Amino acid sequence: MNPGATSVWSLAEKLFAGFVLLFSTGGFIFFVQEGADPADGNRTTQAVWFLLYAVTVVILAGRLRRVLKVAGRSELLWLLLAVIWCSVFWSAAPAITLRRSLSLTGTTLFGVYFACRYSLPEQLGLLAKTLTVACILSVSCALLLPDYGIHIDPYGVFWRGIYVNKNSLGRLMTLSATIMIVTMCARGRRWWLWIGLALACVLLVLSRSATALVSLACLVALLPLYRALSRRSAVALLVLNLAVLLGGAALIWLMGHGELLFSALGKETTLTGRTSLWDAVVEMIGQRPWLGYGFSGFWLGLGGDSVHVVQAVNWIPPHAHNGLLDVWLDIGLVGVVVFLLGFLLGFFRSVVWARAIKTAEGMWPLTYLTFMVLFNVTENTILRQGSIFWILYVSTLLAKPAERTEANAARQPAAVGEPQLAGPSPALARGS
Numbered sequence: 001m002n003p004g005a006t007s008v009w010s011l012a013e014k015l016f017a018g019f020v021l022l023f024s025t026g027g028f029i030f031f032v033q034e035g036a037d038p039a040d041g042n043r044t045t046q047a048v049w050f051l052l053y054a055v056t057v058v059i060l061a062g063r064l065r066r067v068l069k070v071a072g073r074s075e076l077l078w079l080l081l082a083v084i085w086c087s088v089f090w091s092a093a094p095a096i097t098l099r100r101s102l103s104l105t106g107t108t109l110f111g112v113y114f115a116c117r118y119s120l121p122e123q124l125g126l127l128a129k130t131l132t133v134a135c136i137l138s139v140s141c142a143l144l145l146p147d148y149g150i151h152i153d154p155y156g157v158f159w160r161g162i163y164v165n166k167n168s169l170g171r172l173m174t175l176s177a178t179i180m181i182v183t184m185c186a187r188g189r190r191w192w193l194w195i196g197l198a199l200a201c202v203l204l205v206l207s208r209s210a211t212a213l214v215s216l217a218c219l220v221a222l223l224p225l226y227r228a229l230s231r232r233s234a235v236a237l238l239v240l241n242l243a244v245l246l247g248g249a250a251l252i253w254l255m256g257h258g259e260l261l262f263s264a265l266g267k268e269t270t271l272t273g274r275t276s277l278w279d280a281v282v283e284m285i286g287q288r289p290w291l292g293y294g295f296s297g298f299w300l301g302l303g304g305d306s307v308h309v310v311q312a313v314n315w316i317p318p319h320a321h322n323g324l325l326d327v328w329l330d331i332g333l334v335g336v337v338v339f340l341l342g343f344l345l346g347f348f349r350s351v352v353w354a355r356a357i358k359t360a361e362g363m364w365p366l367t368y369l370t371f372m373v374l375f376n377v378t379e380n381t382i383l384r385q386g387s388i389f390w391i392l393y394v395s396t397l398l399a400k401p402a403e404r405t406e407a408n409a410a411r412q413p414a415a416v417g418e419p420q421l422a423g424p425s426p427a428l429a430r431g432s
Helices: 003-024 029-033 043-061 064-071 075-089 094-117 120-144 166-187 191-207 210-231 234-265 274-285 307-313 323-356 360-375 388-398 406-411 426-430
Strands: 150-153 156-159
Touching: 003 043, 003 094, 003 120, 003 388, 043 064, 043 094, 064 094, 075 094, 075 323, 075 388, 094 388, 120 166, 120 191, 120 360, 156 166, 156 191, 166 191, 166 210, 166 360, 166 388, 191 210, 210 323, 210 360, 274 307, 274 323, 323 360, 323 388, 360 388
Parallel strands: none
Antiparallel strands: 150 156
């Protein structure tokens, strides 16, 4: 392939990847999904995703050897998918489980493509640009179409931009701000990154999502600690352990004195009704603890087993508002164990990378997995088909940063016959 054709194909791939990432944020979905049946979903978005998955499969088929090598970095991820597919046989809604298992597999394959095709610096750059577009669209929607972009209820005025609610906007803006900050550390403070960061922070504040605000504060506080890991010093590890210890102590204090903090913030001590929801969910888990109700076989509004939760809490929740509880409902304790093993292995490997890699990109996997932990306490970003959060989880598990930076390689030349590991080769960067 001549250089001109290669350049055009590379641009086409970036546009495709950027569109999939933007679409996977869930933007504008409420325009077509408002009033949609929880079981059937929306045919328009399903058709778009089917087309995107088909294109992904075609692209992956063209670099099959590379794909298999990258996919082999996390056997537990594929074991988790196998459990999900097997859940069709015991699902409370087999047809829905089958369809959504196929969709989750397509989302997972795009995560494989993202990890296979782009290096970590390229991933961050593409994510930063895509999420800047999402920020601009959300501001434009709120200002030009306030009936959609701004939600008003008896509790106040909340911006939601192009997303379905304030929590969705807040979660995306936390991710956006975090990516902008990490990319700034890696690439320098470019003007468009400042614009993206400013818009993300403004939208986050206007969304009035407490979980998102607290999560971003925690991530910003942890980033310097994660960077300190790369110094390989005992002091850095001591600081990190101290931070974890203090965080645990603070959590224990809140468990005993939470009413004081929530009263000061003007919030309910039940976390906006979540505690009663969790009680009802745990009761339903107790009825099918080992294998669950099948992937996506529980939350079907008034048409499935979720009706018992609806009757208990007097509202219709879309999910359990806790990532692990939703996994438990879907694929039981077996699925929870498989997921946690894969997550913990990925987290441990990310800590090793943060210590070994002397660049900002080296701390991105650890940062994103921390993001996952924070948001799955009261929300759910696990096993979500068509979701940017699952795409990034997959690409994080399958990522492999260079083992040595150029600076390290210059100071410590490889032994005779040892290949240099200064960074990914041009061929690897292209995903060939």
